[in-house]
Amino acid sequence: MAYYSVSDCTVIELDKHHSDRKGNLTVVENNKTLPFDVKRVYYIYDVPGGESRGSHAHRSLKQLIVAASGSFRVTLDDGTTKRSFILNRPYQGLCVMPGMWRDLDDFSSGAVCMVLASDLYDADDYIRDYQEFLDFRSK
Numbered sequence: 001m002a003y004y005s006v007s008d009c010t011v012i013e014l015d016k017h018h019s020d021r022k023g024n025l026t027v028v029e030n031n032k033t034l035p036f037d038v039k040r041v042y043y044i045y046d047v048p049g050g051e052s053r054g055s056h057a058h059r060s061l062k063q064l065i066v067a068a069s070g071s072f073r074v075t076l077d078d079g080t081t082k083r084s085f086i087l088n089r090p091y092q093g094l095c096v097m098p099g100m101w102r103d104l105d106d107f108s109s110g111a112v113c114m115v116l117a118s119d120l121y122d123a124d125d126y127i128r129d130y131q132e133f134l135d136f137r138s139k
């Protein structure tokens with residue numbers, strides 16, 4: 001089976017509207033910004049210093065990960081290659097394709113990790129065991 005690789009996961013520059021005196025606004029719109037439609041948004045926040053999140057892969061979910069505030073690191077692993085991204089701009093989003101093991105760490109204080117997802121929550125879409133992930137990738 002053909003799978004995506006980490007090189008298919010890239011940082012997308014989002015539309016940013018700047019107003020000199022009133023700050024910035026960034027917009028994500030279905031059919032325009034992303035290679036998928038957004039069905040769910042969730043966000044991770046108040047992560048204690050030194051803690052990590054993730055440690056799983058998704059079988060079919062696509063995601064855009066945005067540092068809505070602060071910064072953190074996302075490390076993607078396609079079973080062969082790892083690639084790390086520092087996210088620290090609210091107008092950039094990391095597009096994560098299906099079948100990527102991901103670890104999120106190095107959260108700054110006040111960091112907000114906003115995730116725009118292609119589907120509703122489905123526990124069966126998760127692979128939480130690394131060996132199972134490698135087996136899945138080698139099928």
Ligand code: TYD
Pocket residue numbers: 040042044053054055056120121
């Ligand atoms: P999880 O995806 O494991 O978080 P992380 O990868 O950031 O560590 O989710 C943590 C918990 O939240 C888990 O019990 C499932 C629940 N959850 C939902 O109920 N709905 C959702 O949309 C998400 C993303 C998680």
